[in-house]
């Protein structure tokens with residue numbers, strides 16, 4: 001399993017990097033679960049770790065706006081992100097998800113085919129009226145994305161494990177593997193979730209709150225990233 005850590009600025013990115021993060025994921029929690037940060041923050045995070053690890057950037061919790069999302073995705077790629085992550089938040093149907101992901105992927109890969117697109121659904125999809133993430137492996141494969149993920153849409157302390165149990169998450173990651181893509185799990189993961197995460201074996205786990213000491217509005221601590229990396 002690779003470890004994706006979500007800093008909000010270069011200082012936190014250095015802590016994530018020094019603690020041993022495999023992917024440094026720039027986001028802006030003030031604008032939502034997968035809130036987008038500014039292009040200059042993405043670039044400065046990349047510089048701060050001297051491009052020592054891949055950079056990921058979230059482009060937002062999107063509604064059905066394929067054009068806006070494609071332009072945002074290109075912006076993140078130009079700013080230096082190696083992984084471009086989109087949240088299918090106010091997207092309800094398979095047709096909408098496919099149109100979003102196909103155009104985002106085209107926009108990113110036309111610019112640089114080595115960049116990776118991450119399609120994120122939400123484990124708490126029922127409370128935000130979003131698409132069921134179990135539909136995303138097939139849609140993601142059709143659209144040409146690289147990674148399919150789940151996170152929580154509402155950051156109120158409830159974990160992905162409260163909305164999807166081990167069996168559902170195993171089904172999700174197996175379906176992703178079966179179509180040749182990588183899987184990522186996130187959403188208020190905790191140290192005590194590590195045994196079940198090791199059984200599920202996603203390719204990537206994504207965290208913030210866990211390495212801030214439990215409060216995601218606090219800051220990332222290198223020693224907690226290091227502890228997590230060791231326990232993984």
Ligand SMILES: O=C[C@H](O)COP(=O)(O)O
Nearest residue numbers: 006187188206207208209
């Ligand atoms: O991509 C990962 C998210 O930032 C997870 O954040 P969280 O662990 O605070 O839910």
